[in-house]
Amino acid sequence: MSPYRTTTGLMSHAPANESDLLPRWARLAPLALVALALAIDLPTPGAFSGDVFLILSSMIASCVYSLRAVVGVAVLNSLAGLVLLFAGHLSSDGGHAVVDYVSMVVLAWASVPLCRLRLSLRRRLQGAERVAESAQRAVLPPVRAWWGDTWIAVRYEAASAAASVGGDLYAAEHTPYGVRLLIGDVRGKGLNSIPGVAALVGSFHEAAHHTPTLSELARHLDEAVTRHTRETAAVSGETTVSGEHFITAAIAQIPDDGTEVRLISRGHCPAFLVSDSSLQVWEPEHPGLPLGLGEFDTGLWNDESRPFGPGHLLLLLLCTDGLLEARDSEGRFYAPHEDLRQSWRQGPPAVVERLTRAVHTHTDGVLTDDLALVAVTRVEHAPPRTGG
Known part of the structure; x- marks a missing residue:
């Protein structure tokens, strides 16, 4: 695999094949029911009818x-x-036996149109999923794994099983500033959050290349979110209450020739810096209000810095x-500290993979957000670029 291969980070909820969802017993059940009908009925002629098992066999087969x-x-079964x-x-x-037999045959063959209906609905669902997946990948484009000596990995999972993208977002750009x-995280979750995600990510991809400082970039994004909110309300005819729509966000910058990382947070959760000697929970001193609420924030939009060069052996996690x-079943929050300490030296892809598995284990596979x-x-020496 090429080290420059892109990382989309989107997790598909749909299995590659419908049979992947089926336990082995479900695939064997129709034939087992036929065998059961014969095994019970033949030794007891007239005492028991196996027709019910034959009907059930066809119904399960249709599914x-x-x-x-x-x-x-x-x-x-006929x-x-x-x-x-x-x-x-x-x-x-x-x-009576003839009538029962005819009824059984009619019900057995009714499984055929039922199967056709199931397959037709499944094809429509797969088509809708492909369209949705393409649209969602347009909202959150792939992220390159390597830019020079900077190694990046992303992972995304939506709480809704019906979508691959919800109210969270990520983006990365290689700019003149590094x-x-x-x-970021749009207020609320689910499919209704996607327009806000698209507006912010699209604005970031453009503004990141010509906005010199992170504070200026954050203000530009704040204006983009505010403008999107007003335009959406105008089109829909809704009355927008000030402060009702916002997006928490964190923006980081890693200069190509520098030895630090700069971060500005707009109401977002902390970042993590991990090394062999320490794990720092990076909570900016002045996190500021979320994007879309800039009109209420009269303070300084400052960014902060931490050492982050190839020789520092550090990994930065934004989440x-x-x-x-x-939360787990007892309401306890997940703490990523130990998983970060154990996986960070293996590189960003291993980190996001381990954390994702750990969260699923912690919540018993049920994501509520x-x-x-x-x-x-x-790294000190980026891998040589190859094709792919």
Whole structure:
């Protein structure tokens, strides 16, 4: 794999194949029910009817098998029912047995249109998922893994299983001022947050290249969020209350030839700096109000710096509160400190992967908020660039 391969960080909720969702027993159940019907009915002619198992076999097949396999199961059940009819039901129950057999066949073959409907709906859902995935990747474009000696990895998971993007965001750009990183969290979550995400990320990708300082960049983004909020309200005809819509954000800058990282926070959660000797929770002295509330913030929009050169052996983690406010079944918050200490030397991809797994374990796989992670470090010797 090329070390310059992009990292999208988007986690797909859809399995590659529908059969991946099915336990083994579900795939074997239709055939097992046919065998059960024959095993119970044949030794007790007239005392018990296995037709109910044959009907159930076809119904389950319509939910788990391909159309051709469902037709095959319907044929098998029709033949099995015929065997049971002549083996004992016809002589003991006469006309009623024939009526029961015909009813069983009708229900068995009803599984075929049910299967066609399921497959049609599944194709439509897959088409919608592909369109949504393309749109979502346009909102959060891929991030390059390497810019010079700067190594970046991102990870994103939406709380909603119906979407790959929600209210959290990230972005990275290589600018004349160095590598600039953005992470943020739109007020609220879910699909309604995506327009705000798109507005902020789009503005960042443009402004990051021609805005000299982080404070100027933050003010530019604040104006973009405010403008987007007003325009959205005007189009929808809604009345917007001042302070109702905002985005918490942190912006970091790593100069190409410098030995520090600069950070400005606008109401966002802390960053982390980790090395062999320490783990620092970086909470800016003046975090400021979130983007979109700049009109209420009369203070200084200052950024802060920390040592961050190739020789410092440091890793910077930017995250959203989906990481720090993840709770277990007893309401305890997840603390990333130990996982960061154990994984940071393995590089940013290992860090975001480990933290994501740890959060899922901590919450028993149930995310109640969107999660975004950006891990970055600087190395003394970047790997040689290869194709791919």
